[in-house]
Amino acid sequence: MPVTPRIAADEARDIAPASTPQERLRNFCIIAHIDHGKSTLADRMPQITGIVEERAMRAQYLDRMDIERERGITVKSQAVRMPWQVEGVNYALNMIDTPGHVDFTYEVSRSLAACEGAILLVDAAQGIEAQTLANLYLAMEHDLTIIPVLNKIDLPGAEPEKYAAEIGQLVGVDPEDVSRVSGKTGVGVPESLDHVVRTLPAPEGQVDAPCRAMIFDSVYDTYRGVVTYVRVVDGFLKARDRIDMMSTGAHHEPLEIGVSSPEPHPTQGIGPGEVGYLITGVKDVRQSKVGDTITTSVRGATEPLAGYSDPKPMVYSGLFPIDGSDYPVAARRAGQAQAQRRRARLRAGDLHRARLRLPRRLPGPALHLEIIRERLEREFDLDLISTAPSVVYQVVMEDGTEIEVLNPSDFPEGKVNQISEPVASATILVPSEFIGAVMELCQSKRGTLGGMDYLSEDRVERATPCRWRRSSSTSSTS
Incomplete structure (x- = not known):
């Protein structure tokens, strides 16, 4: 069914991207288990807010790569700025659509660091699943405000009351406060955006402080070079200011600064709390390191922001x-x-x-x-x-030397004292009648069982801790 935008497309384009006061900014992302309708909901929001016209709308609008469309998954996070009105007041919503598959958890964590809140999306026909919990815990680690939302309420098999109680118990809210939407038809989406405005806090940041902006993502454009996505924390990032990368010490001259709405929209600059993009003409993405702090060369900051830790290869x-x-x-x-x-x-x-x-x-x-x-x-x-x-295996020799082995041909010669292998930390979500069989399976595979929580009458969460499993000490010769 057609979706009627609350803000007309012409009016949405007239709202200047950099003119919104800081107290009227809201930064949030959408996190969910794969196939719970996250991309569909993310597509519906730009349409309802009026920044995408009906004739230009298509499925998976924010997914820009062919491989994403073919597989029906989100690989690359996409940031989009949307205007929204609540009680006649204009707000600017910066929404980041994140991947849903567990293999892209690191991409999700980078997006969370650029937001104050997260919409936790749950399928009204399937309920809470493994990646739902994983993303929820990531958001809690970043101290974000969680907004629970049930999607796909239009499906014949949907059980919104049952799963609203389940997610309400998990997040700690009343089941009546769990929003119910349909990303496909647009039902409930405007009310969810109103809830985002009223619930999420405005971003904090000092207007008069030296500029500090965090890089949370970057992409490569064949013609324009590296496009860096940033979240400004303090001060202003202006198009005429020469900038420094604080971790590498590199100096750049900005060619363009702007916001994505959802297409690139150049501006004169972006202020504290805003999310935008930066183009310097650099051709190597490594010069825009994710987690780095950008500041101005003149009267710039001396202390970088707390960035991201590099992903640990396993x-x-x-x-x-x-x-x-x-x-x-x-x-x-x-x-x-x-x-x-x-x-x-x-x-x-x-x-x-x-x-x-x-x-x-x-x-x-x-x-x-x-x-x-x-x-x-x-x-x-x-x-x-x-x-x-x-x-990767950790090998400790008899003399105490520690060696990391990536390939069997690299295994050291000589007397080995001990060998350690990495063990995964897993959270298993199963119906309650299968918990006994799952526990036996974990123990038979050398698993160490952790805590167990009942999310509802028929769903159990079982956790196993992560640690390095060490083999028995040996003095054999390789």
Whole structure:
């Protein structure tokens, strides 16, 4: 059914992006389990707020990559600024659409750091699932205001009352306060945006302080170079100011500063609490390090913001050309891909294995590696094959030397005192009748059981702690 925007498209474009007072800004993201309708709801919001016209609307509007549309998943977070009116007062909503799959948890954590609140979306026909809890815990770690929302209430199998009670118990709110929406039809979405305005706090930041802006994402544009997405915390980031990257000490001259609404909208600058983009003409994404603090060269800040910790690689896989004669070309193009489209988890290093001709060894979960491989093949015309994922082992020699082993051929010679392997920290969500079988399965696989919570009468959450599992001490010779 058609969705009637509360703000007309012409009126939405007339609201100046950088003219909204700080107390009328609201920054939030949408987090959910995969296939709970997050992208559909994210598409409906720009349509209802009037920044996307009906004739230009399409499914997965904010997903810009072909691979996202083909697979029906969100890989890259997208930030969009939307105008909204509550009781005749204009507000600016900065919404970030995040990935839903567990393999992209790090991308979600980066988006959370740029927001004051998060919409926790739950399917009204399926209820709380594993990634729902994982994203909720991430949001709580960032001390965000949580707004629970039930989606897909128009489905025949929807049970909004049952799952509203379940999510209300989890978040600590009354079930009546859980919003009920349909991202497909638009029912309840305007009321949810009103709730966002009334519930979320305005962003904090000192207007007169030296400029400090945090980089929470970056993408590579073939023609314009690196497009850096920033959240301004203090001061103003203006188009005419020369800027410094505080971690690397690099100096840049801004070519364009603006906001995404949802297309790029250049402005004269962005102030405290605002989310926008910055283009400097730099061609290497590594010069816009995620988590870095941007400040002005003149009267700039001396203390950087608390940034992000680098993702810790746990699972590795090798990528190499199917035809060994293509190795020099594949290695060169893979290097270009790393320099131009460097992702937070795409951390590659040469292994110099002539026997395997293995140019790149990449860390990341299975789906993440599959996406990276497919993008390399499509965008750089590579014909690749990947090895089975492996983990890092910590080897302690008899003399106390610690060695990290990524490949069996790197296993050290000599007397080994102990070997440690990484163990995953997992939260298992199952119907209550299966909890006994799951506990037996975990114990049979050397799992150490943690706490157990009943989310509802028929759902149990079982947690297992994460630690390095050490093998028995040995003095054998490798």
